[in-house]
Amino acid sequence: MRYVYLIFILGVVGMVSILGPRGSKSTKPPLEVFPDMDRMPKYHPQAESGFFADGRTDRLPVDGSIARGTYIADEYLATGKRGETFGKGFPIEVDNDAIARGEDRYNIYCTVCHGGAGDGDGITKKYGMLTVANLTDARLSEYTDGQLYDVVKNGKGLMYGYADRLSVEDRWNVVLYVRALQRAANGSAKDLTPAKREELGL
């Protein structure tokens, strides 16, 4: 019996030393002990496909087609242009919610380069990002709303467009927030209410 236990203990020690503790790092795909129906022959987003020639389950839209429900009839809302020229004004409702949403999106997508205050002093500058625009300078303050919208959507110069990550509404919200940043950077004591001015001792 002693030998049986000895072999048993050796077996346990062997298993434990081969398998190691929980959470050990491994580059091998996880073993599925009970496969059940864990992997079914169905398509997942952004996954591989054995059926389509390009090997993707995600299909690109056919050239010249627009996905149902995404067509925007209002040209200014969609492009920031009225005819050939960039327009002025906001085609979305301008309120605190819109600015707050713009701030939220700005801080996700814009802050890294343009900086939290919009002065072009984002962290990427340190790593060699070239010519990041100062959004609060006179040149960009004179941009029309439609023109700013177009930059957010399609990019400009070295900047890539953000159309894939910001919805039409969100692009306008960001423009609105950029306008707020411009106001803040170029404001003076005169912009404050008398009560606020007194509070700050101006």
Add this chain to the structure above:
Amino acid sequence: MSNVFPKWSNALPLKIIVFVFILAAAVVSGITYYATPSYTRVGYEPVQPVPYDHSFHVGELGLDCRYCHSKVEESGHANIPASSTCMACHSMIKTDSELLEPVRASFASGEPLPWVRVHQTPDYVYFNHSVHVNRGVSCVECHGEVNKMEIVKHDQPMSMGWCLECHRNPEEYLRPIAEVTNLDWVHPGGEKGQIEDGKKFVEEWNVNPPQSCTGCHR
């Protein structure tokens, strides 16, 4: 006749029974420890086509999770970014890096990068990212401190029991929506504050995590 079974054999049945019990206990604990996702999945860190370092991009540069995983608030699937997302910076920064060659090639050709999926729930589980992040479940609860990972690894077991821990006690995990992508956030009031606020969120947002089978298995 009296010598067929020696004296020691009297104790043998008992010894065998004891051994069988010990063996069974060892097998059961072995299976519990090794044949469950806590062992099989946690720690999985596949080799990616480009060694993207989350600890640098998120931890040091401060990129928001949504800069790349941009559709996580709208879609059930948290998307892997397009190569153009990388190129927004890397068309100017580290343009001659060899490690980034696959990204440049993908951007030029339009062929997607073959990123290796780390987290994959079974196909009969219908997990929706957007409902979770829009109800105050942080990325960190399921994915761990990705902002500190040089190589992304599978951090949590993602077993059914693990899902249910939160579905049964959501107040222990919910946080303000604005802090969902802030992976370092902990409730300033400690555990007590978390439970208090958590209960408030559960009520205000009408959080009612399903515990029935059909909630997740459809």
